[in-house]
Amino acid sequence: IGPVVFIGLVVPHVARVxxxxAGLGPDHRWxxxxxxxxxxxxxLGADILGRVIARPVEVxxxxxxxFIGGPFFIALVRRRRLAEI
Known part of the structure; x- marks a missing residue:
């Protein structure tokens, strides 16, 4: 599993934004x-990029x-800290 867990962190926040x-609001049906x-x-995009980025080996x-989720997590923590101040 490992870093794939970042999908569970990144995607719901992006979906909410x-x-x-889109004007749907916080409706869980959407x-x-x-x-x-x-x-x-x-x-799927990460898998395709991993296959193409360093041919003939696979990342x-x-x-x-x-690499996508790490910076997003740092930005999320910083934003929450700024909101607390």
Missing amino acids: LAQY LLPLSAALAAGLL QAGIIVA
């Missing part, structure tokens, strides 16, 4: 399917997801 821009679709898309999808 996209739902806000957020859950949107989160599922975005999670599948992120993992694991978990490593690509960690």
Whole structure:
């Protein structure tokens, strides 16, 4: 499992932002399917990128997801700390 857990951290926040821009609000009837679709898309994109980025070897999808999820997690923590101040 490892870094793929970042999908569970990144995708719901991105889905909520996209739902806000689409005017759907915090309605879980839209957020859950949107989160599922975005999670599948992120993992598929990470897998494709991992296969293409360093041919002929393959970079694991978990490593690509960690490069995406790590900075997102840091930004999320910083934003929460600024909101507390």
